[in-house]
Amino acid sequence: MSKFIPEKNWTLPPVIESDEPFEVRYPHEVEFTLMDICNLKCSHCYLETENFQNRQDGFLKFEFFLEMLERLETCIKKAKTVNFTSVEALMHPNIFEIVDSLIEINQNINIRITTNGMLLNKKRVEKLTEYKNLRLNVSLDGYKKETVEAIKTGVNYDKLIDGMKRLQTYGIDYHTSFVVTKENINELKDYMPFCKKLGVSVIRANPLAAWKPDDEIDVSTEGIYSNEPLQNVYKYYKECEQLAHSLEMQFFYRRTYTKPYGCGFVSYTMLINMEGGMAACLLSTRPVPMSLYGKTKMSKVVVWGNIMEEDPYKIWTNKECLDFRRIIHERRLPDSCQGCPCGELGIT
Numbered sequence: 001m002s003k004f005i006p007e008k009n010w011t012l013p014p015v016i017e018s019d020e021p022f023e024v025r026y027p028h029e030v031e032f033t034l035m036d037i038c039n040l041k042c043s044h045c046y047l048e049t050e051n052f053q054n055r056q057d058g059f060l061k062f063e064f065f066l067e068m069l070e071r072l073e074t075c076i077k078k079a080k081t082v083n084f085t086s087v088e089a090l091m092h093p094n095i096f097e098i099v100d101s102l103i104e105i106n107q108n109i110n111i112r113i114t115t116n117g118m119l120l121n122k123k124r125v126e127k128l129t130e131y132k133n134l135r136l137n138v139s140l141d142g143y144k145k146e147t148v149e150a151i152k153t154g155v156n157y158d159k160l161i162d163g164m165k166r167l168q169t170y171g172i173d174y175h176t177s178f179v180v181t182k183e184n185i186n187e188l189k190d191y192m193p194f195c196k197k198l199g200v201s202v203i204r205a206n207p208l209a210a211w212k213p214d215d216e217i218d219v220s221t222e223g224i225y226s227n228e229p230l231q232n233v234y235k236y237y238k239e240c241e242q243l244a245h246s247l248e249m250q251f252f253y254r255r256t257y258t259k260p261y262g263c264g265f266v267s268y269t270m271l272i273n274m275e276g277g278m279a280a281c282l283l284s285t286r287p288v289p290m291s292l293y294g295k296t297k298m299s300k301v302v303v304w305g306n307i308m309e310e311d312p313y314k315i316w317t318n319k320e321c322l323d324f325r326r327i328i329h330e331r332r333l334p335d336s337c338q339g340c341p342c343g344e345l346g347i348t
Contacts, residue, residue, distance in 0.1 A: 004248040009241065011255075013264030013346050015329050022329065023322060026078040026313070027270035032068075033085045033282060034092045035059045036274065040116055040154040044179075046211040046288050047087070060274045062094040068276055069101060071307050075270060075316075076105045083112040085271070085282045090119040096127055103131075110135060114177065116155060120163025125170050136174040137204075138164060142184045143194040151184065161198070168199030175202035182223045185233070188240045196247045203244060205237070205253040209341035210291040225345060227293075230256040258292060258344040260333035265347075267329035270316055276308040278315050280324060283340065290340050300336040 016028045036057055038047055069076065076082070082102050089095055090113065099111055114137040128134060138160075142148045145157040167174050176195055178188065188205065195203060207225050224233065233256045244251035263281070271279050279285045284302035302324065305315035315321060327334045337343045 004245075006245040007250050007252075009252055010346070012331055013261050013328075015264050015331065016268040022326060023317060025268075026075055027316060028079060028268035029081040029083055029265070029270070030072065030075055030079045031083040031085055031269050031271045032065070032098075033060065033087075033271070033273045033285070034065075034089055034095070034098070035087050037091075038087050038116075039091050039118055040088075040152055042151070042153045044151075044208065044210060046283065049211050049288055057274055059092055059094075062097060064276075065094075065098060066101060068272060068307060069105070072272070072312050073105055075312055076102060076109065079106065079109060079270075081110040081112055083269070084114075086114065088116055088119065089113045090115050090124060099131065109133065113137070114139065116152065117160035117163045118155065120160075120166055122166065125163070125166045125172065128167075128172055129170050134172070136167070136172060138167075138174055138176050138200075139179070140164070140176045140191075140195070141179045141181075142187045143191045144187060147184050147187060151179065151181065164198045164200075172199075173201050174199070175204060176200050178203060178205045179208055180205050180224055181208050185224065185236070188236070189243060192240065192244050192247055192249060192251070196249060200249065202250040203252070205240075205251070206347055207254055207256075207341070207345050209345070209347075211289055225256050225258060228257055254346040260338065260344055261331045261346060262328045262333045262337070263340075263342045263347055264328065264331070267325045270312070272307060273303075276306045277303045278305055278307060278312065278321070279303045280334075280336075281342075283342075284336070292339055292341060292344060295339070297339045299340065302336055 018025050036047065038045070041048065092098065102109055102111070110133045111131055112135045116139050128136065139152070140148065140160065141151045148157045148160070149155055178191065192203065237253045241251045241253070266280050271281055273279050273285045277285065280302040283290070283299045286301060287298040289296050290299055304318065304321040307315065324334055333343045
């Protein structure tokens with residue numbers, strides 16, 4: 001059995017370094033938007049904002065995904081990871097065919113899937129055991145039933161926990177993501193041994209990113225982050241970190257103050273939306289309200305081209321795309337991203 005080695009928490013947004021010049025690097029990660037619908041209706045989710053509600057295409061057609069994959073073959077061969085954007089990937093009717101088609105191109109590719117846990121039935125979990133390079137992340141925002149069901153609209157706590165137990169039974173290593181609000185932050189210390197018993201190896205705590213003004217949602221950012229570092233929250237996180245390490249678990253958390261460092265991932269991730277557009281991030285595919293401290297602004301559309309019309313690598317290395325990604329790589333925030341909670345607070 002390997003010895004547990006605690007990992008240092010990220011103080012800055014993660015970026016990927018390489019011996020190759022930035023201008024010619026292939027993407028480290030390719031991210032696909034598989035759908036713009038979800039099996040939950042969480043009030044604080046960007047999918048519940050007006051522009052997503054007014055344009056729901058449903059699922060990315062598998063046939064179109066294969067056409068995109070043919071165009072992206074070289075990028076997939078050189079990439080280390082494939083990720084599926086922030087919606088319930090296990091809900092897609094062809095999710096395992098999608099994963100299999102990616103592995104056919106690159107058998108060493110890492111597959112990242114984030115799930116709300118509602119679909120972790122026996123059949124799906126058994127299928128997940130077939131993938132050796134899987135990183136599964138389960139969203140669990142507390143350890144109490146009332147807390148979890150209050151934050152995630154439509155989630156069934158008992159079903160979620162049963163799914164996590166099933167992952168443990170089948171020997172699947174997985175992480176959890178904990179969205180921090182003032183209502184649940186005090187549960188973190190009890191959350192850790194609770195998760196340990198369920199087989200969780202890594203916990204990531206992210207501050208709430210509000211896509212609508214605070215007074216429109218039933219959660220608050222008050223007391224979680226501020227314009228200046230919150231020493232009491234930071235101290236609490238450090239205590240949680242020590243507890244996690246004593247349990248041989250990794251724990252990552254973000255800063256307690258806003259500063260425009262950027263999110264990091266845009267610099268090395270090629271995001272492809274449902275139309276084949278290469279965008280800076282999911283929130284740049286269409287205008288989305290972004291809120292910090294009660295002030296709301298709309299995100300700006302940043303799409304550099306369509307891979308069905310142009311060579312993906314040429315789009316990735318064109319001047320507009322390079323200049324934008326270089327700013328993020330240098331841990332700064334482009335003008336179009338100012339006010340984005342992910343860029344201002346970071347994300348684990």
